[in-house]
Amino acid sequence: MAPSGPGSVRRRCRRVLYWIPVVFITLLLGWSYYAYAIQLCIVSMEDIGEQVVCLIAYHLLFAMFVWSYWKTIFTLPMNPSKEFHLSYAEKELLEREPRGEAHQEVLRRAAKDLPIYTRTMSGAIRYCDRCQLIKPDRCHHCSVCDKCILKMDHHCPWVNNCVGFSNYKFFLLFLAYSLLYCLFIAATDLQYFIKFWTNGLPDTQAKFHIMFLFFAAAMFSVSLSSLFGYHCWLVSKNKSTLEAFRSPVFRHGTDKNGFSLGFSKNMRQVFGDEEKYWLLPIFSSLGDGCSFPTCLVNQDPEQPSTPAGLNSTSKNPENHQFPAKPLRESQSHLLTDSQSWTEGSTNLGKDKAGMSNPALTMENET
Numbered sequence: 001m002a003p004s005g006p007g008s009v010r011r012r013c014r015r016v017l018y019w020i021p022v023v024f025i026t027l028l029l030g031w032s033y034y035a036y037a038i039q040l041c042i043v044s045m046e047d048i049g050e051q052v053v054c055l056i057a058y059h060l061l062f063a064m065f066v067w068s069y070w071k072t073i074f075t076l077p078m079n080p081s082k083e084f085h086l087s088y089a090e091k092e093l094l095e096r097e098p099r100g101e102a103h104q105e106v107l108r109r110a111a112k113d114l115p116i117y118t119r120t121m122s123g124a125i126r127y128c129d130r131c132q133l134i135k136p137d138r139c140h141h142c143s144v145c146d147k148c149i150l151k152m153d154h155h156c157p158w159v160n161n162c163v164g165f166s167n168y169k170f171f172l173l174f175l176a177y178s179l180l181y182c183l184f185i186a187a188t189d190l191q192y193f194i195k196f197w198t199n200g201l202p203d204t205q206a207k208f209h210i211m212f213l214f215f216a217a218a219m220f221s222v223s224l225s226s227l228f229g230y231h232c233w234l235v236s237k238n239k240s241t242l243e244a245f246r247s248p249v250f251r252h253g254t255d256k257n258g259f260s261l262g263f264s265k266n267m268r269q270v271f272g273d274e275e276k277y278w279l280l281p282i283f284s285s286l287g288d289g290c291s292f293p294t295c296l297v298n299q300d301p302e303q304p305s306t307p308a309g310l311n312s313t314s315k316n317p318e319n320h321q322f323p324a325k326p327l328r329e330s331q332s333h334l335l336t337d338s339q340s341w342t343e344g345s346t347n348l349g350k351d352k353a354g355m356s357n358p359a360l361t362m363e364n365e366t
């Protein structure tokens with residue numbers, strides 16, 4: 001039976017409220033369409049050539065913006081696969097054991113065949129009490145979605161969804177196309193905006209749409225360009241927003257650039273190998289979201305055949321308790337295969353939304 005009561009009513013109300021930012025953007029977009037296509041292009045432009053060029057370019061940007069926004073909102077975040085969940089026996093054992101070393105020993109045994117290379121700040125296996133699973137590298141529990149999200153970047157209230165492995169590329173394209181959309185409107189509206197102040201426009205309704213359109217486009221261009229610039233930097237360094245806040249901890253210690261493989265490979269990890277998909281909101285990121293190649297592969301004592309070069313000063317006895325799947329295996333799998341994730345392949349749960357500060361939506365690890 002569906003739970004009812006004040007708690008569930010509150011939850012449902014919250015879920016409805018979470019859609020307010022999305023409704024706001026949609027209404028704003030609808031108004032901008034009316035103001036630009038109708039009031040500016042059709043009513044105010046006199047040159048037919050300018051009208052046609054502006055309308056075609058505008059509709060192209062509008063379509064790409066809406067498409068990438070839609071995909072960012074409605075692509076379900078990916079959760080860890082079954083191997084990362086504890087078995088019934090392991091869960092029972094964990095409940096019986098007191099917290100501390102015995103607890104860790106159970107988790108270490110459960111994680112021995114999993115491709116995990118990151119740890120908590122204190123060097124423990126990363127475990128989610130709420131989902132009862134061993135967290136894959138770069139996976140975090142989102143307190144808004146109440147789920148572990150693969151390669152979680154942040155929970156974004158403007159799309160009422162978690163931005164992570166499954167939709168990070170869509171999110172980047174959404175930022176890029178919305179920025180282009182605003183810049184295009186501001187650039188083509190500028191001369192009419194100037195006419196507004198020099199009384200070159202007839203006193204019609206169009207006049208005010210033209211003025212507000214320019215203000216809105218210019219304002220959003222400024223905020224979007226800084227956000228887009230920041231995410232471009234994150235992609236080039238192969239960091240998520242959460243990792244920029246708190247560097248990942250590996251077995252040998254903290255390394256803020258641990259997942260960086262160089263500019264080109266970092267870009268390919270998000271956009272994929274096939275150039276024709278780079279600018280389209282179609283999933284083409286590399287990998288499975290559960291394991292990621294690291295630049296620390298040569299420091300791993302489990303990789304004896306790697307050429308000497310990078311030092312291995314930070315040997316940790318714990319390394320030997322974790323004979324994981326060779327890292328290079330996952331690396332080659334990620335960087336050479338163009339294997340892609342298909343939307344219906346996992347049982348995901350998407351709902352809710354919330355705060356914009358990523359640090360607030362990620363649970364603490366010690």
Ligand SMILES: [Zn+2]
Pocket residue numbers: 128129130131132140141142146147148
């Ligand atoms: Zn979780």
Ligand SMILES: [Zn+2]
Pocket residue numbers: 142143144145146154155156161162163361
């Ligand atoms: Zn979330």
